[in-house]
Amino acid sequence: MEENIEAACKRASRDPSEVTLIAVSKTKPVELIMEAYDAGIRDFGENKVQELLEKYDRCPQDIRWHLIGHLQTNKVKYIVDKVAMIHSVDSLKLAEEISRQAVKKNVSVDILVEVNIADETTKYGISYEECQDLVVAIIGLPNITVRGLMCIAPYTENSEENRKYFEKLCKLNVDIKQKMSNNTFTGVLSMGMTGDYEVAIEEGATYVRVGTGIFGERNYNI
Numbered sequence: 001m002e003e004n005i006e007a008a009c010k011r012a013s014r015d016p017s018e019v020t021l022i023a024v025s026k027t028k029p030v031e032l033i034m035e036a037y038d039a040g041i042r043d044f045g046e047n048k049v050q051e052l053l054e055k056y057d058r059c060p061q062d063i064r065w066h067l068i069g070h071l072q073t074n075k076v077k078y079i080v081d082k083v084a085m086i087h088s089v090d091s092l093k094l095a096e097e098i099s100r101q102a103v104k105k106n107v108s109v110d111i112l113v114e115v116n117i118a119d120e121t122t123k124y125g126i127s128y129e130e131c132q133d134l135v136v137a138i139i140g141l142p143n144i145t146v147r148g149l150m151c152i153a154p155y156t157e158n159s160e161e162n163r164k165y166f167e168k169l170c171k172l173n174v175d176i177k178q179k180m181s182n183n184t185f186t187g188v189l190s191m192g193m194t195g196d197y198e199v200a201i202e203e204g205a206t207y208v209r210v211g212t213g214i215f216g217e218r219n220y221n222i
């Protein structure tokens with residue numbers, strides 16, 4: 001994994017220190033998380049609040065937990081003071097609740113805006129067209145900092161097919177970054193999974209979210 005990431009960085013003339021690997025541990029037991037932890041990984045991704053909380057209590061304190069799945073407003077209060085970053089903010093209503101709970105707990109929360117980059121009806125995320133307005137609206141809220149963008153590209157056997165989406169999201173990210181005068185929008189770009197993370201890195205990803213490629217296939221029936 002590390003070698004593939006380094007090779008992709010080299011092809012794109014990027015410094016590997018710009019890219020952070022998030023090990024997506026959803027459905028996987030704490031024992032496997034600890035194996036990855038012992039191998040040096042500190043960033044882990046979960047897509048469900050309940051599962052994240054259970055693992056949070058049982059794992060070392062220096063793990064940075066990333067919430068990467070859809071987040072319901074009524075669950076925000078459980079996680080605002082536990083996560084390093086929320087990748088899946090796609091409405092002002094959700095951002096307002098994160099802000100409200102963060103003020104209450106006196107913390108500041110880093111978030112990314114999730115973009116439905118291929119306009120898939122099955123996916124969450126704000127539309128490409130509405131993304132910038134949402135970023136601007138969130139910047140006005142207290143105790144929440146929007147750092148960049150996230151997308152989940154379509155499922156495909158051929159990762160090259162997703163290159164255009166990664167390129168599109170990267171351009172939008174740079175565009176927004178240039179327009180923002182407050183420079184808290186640092187242009188973080190969370191994109192690429194097991195099947196397409198190398199292409200995503202070539203197109204500018206700063207976080208790649210890899211599950212199967214680290215932990216093996218998931219079994220949702222246990």
Ligand SMILES: *Cc1c(COP(=O)(O)O)cnc(C)c1O
Pocket residue numbers: 024026047068069152193194195209210211212213
């Ligand atoms: C499950 C998941 C991943 C990891 O998927 P793999 O194909 O197993 O690497 C990445 N991002 C999100 C949002 C996910 O839900």
